[in-house]
Amino acid sequence: xxxxxxxxxxxxxxxxxxxxxxxxxxxxxxxxxxxxxxxxxxxxxxxxxxxxxxxxxxxxxxxxxxxxxxxxxxxxxxxxxxxxxxxxxxxxxxxxxxxxxxxxxxxxxxxxxxxxxxxxxxxxxxxxxxxxxxxxxxxxxxxxxxxxxxxxxxxxxxxxxxxxxxxxxxxxxxxxxxxxxxxxxxxxxxxxxxxxxxxxxxxxxxxxxxxxxxxxxxxxxxxxxxxxxxxxxxxxxxxxxxxxxxxxxxxxxxxxxxxxxxxxxxxxxxxxxxxxxxxxxxxxxxxxxxxxxxxxxxxxxxxxxxxxxxxxxxxxxxxxx
Amino acid sequence: xxxxxxxxxxxxxxxxxxxxxxxxxxxxxxxxxxxxxxxxxxxxxxxxxxxxxxxxxxxxxxxxxxxxxxxxxxxxxxxxxxxxxxxxxxxxxxx
Amino acid sequence: xxxxxxxxxxxxxxxxxxxxxxxxxxxxxxxxxxxxxxxxxxxxxxxxxxxxxxxxxxxxxxxxxxxxxxxxxxxxxxxxxxxxxxxxxxxxxxxxxxxxxxxxxxxxxxxxxxxxxxxxxxxxxxxxxxxxxxxxxxxxxxxxxxxxxxxxxxxxxxxxxxxxxxxxxxxxxxxxxxxxxxxxxxxxxxxxxxxxxxxxxxxxxxxxxxxxxxxxxxxxxxxxxxxxxxxxxxxxxxxxxxxxxxxxxxxxxxxxxxxxxxxxxxx
Numbered sequence: 279x280x281x282x283x284x285x286x287x288x289x290x291x292x293x294x295x296x297x298x299x300x301x302x303x304x305x306x307x308x309x310x311x312x313x314x315x316x317x318x319x320x321x322x323x324x325x326x327x328x329x330x331x332x333x334x335x336x337x338x339x340x341x342x343x344x345x346x347x348x349x350x351x352x353x354x355x356x357x358x359x360x361x362x363x364x365x366x367x368x369x370x371x372x373x374x375x376x377x378x379x380x381x382x383x384x385x386x387x388x389x390x391x392x393x394x395x396x397x398x399x400x401x402x403x404x405x406x407x408x409x410x411x412x413x414x415x416x417x418x419x420x421x422x423x424x425x426x427x428x429x430x431x432x433x434x435x436x437x438x439x440x441x442x443x444x445x446x447x448x449x450x451x452x453x454x455x456x457x458x459x460x461x462x463x464x465x466x467x468x469x470x471x472x473x474x475x476x477x478x479x480x481x482x483x484x485x486x487x488x489x490x491x492x493x494x495x496x497x498x499x500x501x502x503x504x505x506x507x508x509x510x511x512x513x514x515x516x517x518x519x520x521x522x523x524x525x526x527x528x529x530x531x532x533x534x535x536x537x538x539x540x541x542x543x544x545x546x547x548x549x550x551x552x553x554x555x556x557x558x559x560x561x562x563x564x565x566x567x568x569x570x571x572x573x574x575x576x577x578x579x580x581x582x583x584x585x586x587x588x589x590x591x592x593x594x595x596x597x598x599x
Numbered sequence: 600x601x602x603x604x605x606x607x608x609x610x611x612x613x614x615x616x617x618x619x620x621x622x623x624x625x626x627x628x629x630x631x632x633x634x635x636x637x638x639x640x641x642x643x644x645x646x647x648x649x650x651x652x653x654x655x656x657x658x659x660x661x662x663x664x665x666x667x668x669x670x671x672x673x674x675x676x677x678x679x680x681x682x683x684x685x686x687x688x689x690x691x692x693x694x
Numbered sequence: 695x696x697x698x699x700x701x702x703x704x705x706x707x708x709x710x711x712x713x714x715x716x717x718x719x720x721x722x723x724x725x726x727x728x729x730x731x732x733x734x735x736x737x738x739x740x741x742x743x744x745x746x747x748x749x750x751x752x753x754x755x756x757x758x759x760x761x762x763x764x765x766x767x768x769x770x771x772x773x774x775x776x777x778x779x780x781x782x783x784x785x786x787x788x789x790x791x792x793x794x795x796x797x798x799x800x801x802x803x804x805x806x807x808x809x810x811x812x813x814x815x816x817x818x819x820x821x822x823x824x825x826x827x828x829x830x831x832x833x834x835x836x837x838x839x840x841x842x843x844x845x846x847x848x849x850x851x852x853x854x855x856x857x858x859x860x861x862x863x864x865x866x867x868x869x870x871x872x873x874x875x876x877x878x879x880x881x882x883x884x885x886x887x888x889x890x891x892x893x894x895x896x897x898x899x900x901x902x903x904x905x906x907x908x909x910x911x912x913x914x915x916x917x918x919x920x921x922x923x924x925x926x927x928x929x930x931x932x933x934x935x936x937x938x939x940x941x942x943x944x945x946x947x948x949x950x951x952x953x954x955x956x957x958x959x960x961x
Contacts, residue, residue, distance in 0.1 A: 572742025578860025
């Protein structure tokens with residue numbers, strides 16, 4: 279039995295090494311299933327909670343055009359959450375259980391959403407920086423080893439591409455606008471730059487699961503690799519906008535063909551992860567409230583569907599009789 | 600808190616006239632009418648479809664991956680089922 | 695000027711007086727879609743289930759799209775160089791002409807569904823007729839919006855039925871919502887002086903003619919929902935004349951915040 283199990287696992291790994299996809303009914307190691315459920319549901323939760331900081335500005339958007347764009351963007355995030363919950367459900371997790379884990383604090387979501395959105399420029403910054411960081415994480419996942427996850431990510435990435443652009447467009451409009459608009463943009467960048475760098479997770483040395491996840495191809499680059507890529511990508515864009523990246527240690531390094539940059543405040547990072555961010559309680563509170571206040575609605579729909587079904591069955595019986 | 604979840608439905612979308620319905624994902628809905636509407640709201644926000652099928656996930660029966668070899672490998676050596684197996688003289692047209 | 699339905703007219707042909715009336719009226723339609731879209735957008739991220747969060751955002755987006763077409767047309771009718779955003783964001787509360795119904799708070803999901811159902815039932819039947827308006831711009835806007843409204847009405851009708859014929863709790867909640875919101879439904883079909891003037895020119899539908907179809911739909915949905923159709927009640931009105939409930943001021947405080955704080959800037 280022992281040897282058979284080993285063979286299965288070896289076969290499984292061989293398929294992954296050959297870049298073949300794993301599909302829901304295929305055999306997979308328990309740890310792979312568990313890690314995936316954790317990763318995908320965490321990602322889904324991030325989309326769901328991520329609706330809140332931007333949703334915060336829908337009613338205050340400064341023009342009808344911006345209002346429509348922002349609403350459709352936040353709605354997309356609901357869609358992305360849904361695609362991802364669906365992918366996790368193919369692994370045997372129920373959405374109810376995943377939500378219960380989110381609500382109890384057992385499951386995590388991206389810490390970035392525990393920061394407040396304080397000005398309209400935050401809508402630009404979140405789209406440009408935060409979605410930019412998310413895309414770097416997500417594009418490689420379109421080729422991840424688990425089929426339903428990869429397919430969900432293809433859909434997410436396709437839709438996500440407008441998100442970053444609309445964010446950049448907001449920033450560009452601000453930076454080309456009045457002095458107080460430019461100041462608003464800079465102030466937002468100052469607040470969001472470091473938390474965005476934290477989105478890639480702890481340093482590789484402090485990320486013990488990375489190696490196994492890379493082997494399973496459910497993660498395709500390390501945290502530090504992605505962070506470096508992000509800085510290299512974003513600094514020229516900030517320069518284009520005429521904004522200053524708030525890092526005195528930021529410097530081009532010709533030898534590594536990339537930027538050197540300062541150290542992330544890891545104490546802040548772990549604090550926010552532990553629940554001590556400014557908005558952790560509010561964000562989770564809002565999700566729990568929506569879920570609890572929606573319970574009677576979900577119950578009513580089920581009760582009505584059951585009544586309908588019963589009536590249809592009764593009619594069928596009467597027709598036979 | 601109730602554990603009473605809306606059933607899961609699989610969604611199939613025809614992206615344009617003349618093409619097959621293709622599986623696009625799943626969602627939760629209390630009944631079939633709602634599942635179709637939810638599918639419209641979730642999966643066709645960017646003109647991805649012109650027709651929707653939904654089927655409750657529990658009604659989908661799937662082949663077992665363990666049978667994959669027995670099911671699908673035998674078709675491997677039936678090359679004569681494919682037109683390229685046959686050599687047709689160059690002078691023969693429209694075949 | 696008497697216009698028969700077979701002719702189409704474009705704004706160049708209107709007398710200044712009709713043009714002014716039409717401007718006022720198109721603003722009223724735009725305000726209505728704006729305020730209801732605004733209310734629905736407040737649900738985004740807080741819906742009872744993810745799938746319905748998406749559904750409500752879709753309805754809000756449809757309404758916002760209709761809003762923009764209408765304000766753009768209104769701006770042209772006015773001809774003073776104001777933009778859609780000037781009209782949407784920079785007027786006084788008393789200048790907004792949306793009916794009272796659409797500014798009522800979201801409340802619980804039953805309140806939102808009832809508000810939506812009452813509005814959709816009017817909106818759908820109204821737009822159906824507006825498509826034949828001799829005003830070609832209004833007819834074109836109506837043609838697009840009517841298809842959207844058909845979906846909205848389907849959504850809100852089905853939820854009325856689910857909530858009415860669901861659980862004891864959902865039934866109580868929907869009855870409570872009806873008891874509160876029904877009194878705002880009459881304003882939708884009670885014409886103002888401006889509306890009467892435009893109706894007499896056959897530029898917009900006669901609301902009385904919409905009532906039989908609207909009532910028939912209510913009867914059908916309420917029967918399936920096992921809900922009694924509310925008895926005749928005193929109908930509140932005033933929104934279309936710029937006299938609002940207390941809720942509108944708070945909507946505008948958020949809606950206008952950016953435009954008022956940073957006058958004259960581009961976003």
